[in-house]
Amino acid sequence: MAFSDIKGQDFAVRYLQSAIRKKRIPPTLLFVGKSGVGKFLTAITFAKALNCKEKEFDSCDRCESCVAIQNGVHPNVKVVGRKEKKISIDDVRGIIGSSFVPLKNGFKVNIMDSADKSTVQAFNSMLKYLEEPPENTVNILIAKNEDTIPETIRSRAVKVKFNPLGAKTIQRILTERGVESEKAYLISHVANGSMEEAERLLNDEVLQSRKEFIGTLLMFLKNEKTVPELVSKWDALHSDLTDRESAERFFDTLYETVNDILLVTVLREKENIVNIDFLGEIAERFFIIRKSALERIFDIISAEKKALLTNANARYIMMDGIFRVKEVIR
Ligand SMILES: [Zn+2]
Known part of the structure; x- marks a missing residue:
């Protein structure tokens, strides 16, 4: 998926692309927004773009690096909290340990999904790591509710806000997938801005x-x-x-x-x-x-x-x- 395929998050996408262009990647990013609006998808696309062998500022989705990231086997890109929907101290230790792996001219990207569900110990360990981030590393914390992330961590992160998707955007995505128009119209309202909810309602x-x-x-x-x-x-x-x-x-x-x-x-x-x-x-x-x-x-x-x-x-x-x-x- 390229940046242009991410629907309804123009602000976040523009910000991230311009960070790559200017070669100014903040060491810690906090992606905030309700579930099912594309936060994880954007984080993965950003990781691909930072490591892509074909394109300079985007993901090509075809090169060796993009494919490895998609399959979760790229040595530079680590994802935690995705399945378990919370982050444990072992997850954070896994990230810290793996950051010493030599980089293949790329960018190390740590994606911490459901960061707002981290344990206290995980937050403490995360904080120590974020205080002195290694070079060429970006940590992306993904959260539905930023209030549950300690201020000490929030203050070190650049916040990127993800808006609920508009009903028209959801309707377009569903129609493109072949959902009949009446059902797509109903779901696009009922899902209230979340593509995840829209998929459940299919x-x-x-x-x-x-x-x-x-x-x-x-x-x-x-x-x-x-x-x-x-x-x-x-x-x-x-x-x-x-x-x-x-x-x-x-x-x-x-x-x-x-x-x-x-x-x-x-x-x-x-x-x-x-x-x-x-x-x-x-x-x-x-x-x-x-x-x-x-x-x-x-x-x-x-x-x-x-x-x-x-x-x-x-x-x-x-x-x-x-x-x-x-x-x-x-
Ligand atoms: Zn690529």
Whole structure:
């Protein structure tokens, strides 16, 4: 993949290409943005471009070096935290150890995916390494939430922000892949800026469960469904997630849905809502909810998301949030 194939991240791509052109590569980069917007893809493309044998400022995707990076066997490029979705101290030690491997006229690139999920020991070890980075080395930390990365590390990194993908961008990618236009239109809204989510929703079963959940959530917000009814629909939709991931995702989905209600009923804006397939229902049946109630729900979401950063019991926080919302709408 070349830089020009990365969709919807013009700012990040332009910045990285110009860093290569000017030969000014920051020793530590922090890629921040929600999941599924191209952070990892961009990091790999950047690693290829820095080591490519054919092109000076881009990846050719064909030379020996680009192919080795793609296959995860290039000696200069190390990826950790990809599968495990967290970084351990052993991962950091692996990076530090391998940085003494002689470079073949290239750039050493360490990609630390899910850096925001590192253990405390891993952060400490990382910090020592980042304080005195070796020459011709770039460390790329990838994170959804920069607040969970210690300030001591953040202050050493150049932040590169990745925006949620626009609905039009997702729709274009899906249509190019042969997805029929009506489905592509629906998913491009429902995925809310994440290509990863869009891919999940291509599965008809997932798409159907999501529809059932949003239907239940809307009824819950009108006080027509109980807490257990809501939770069981949610658990059916996200049985593969850990409690923490599930709670994070729940509050995001709740936020999107309440925001849709606000956009349609108060701001009279219909084009940019996430749950586009429920537009009619929201427009017809949600004028009964007051703006102040919606704002109280936003406050609850933001407080519970903050609590999630520090509290170990994610399931408890999710349930607490749901009961507090129930109080507001009762
Ligand atoms: Zn190449």
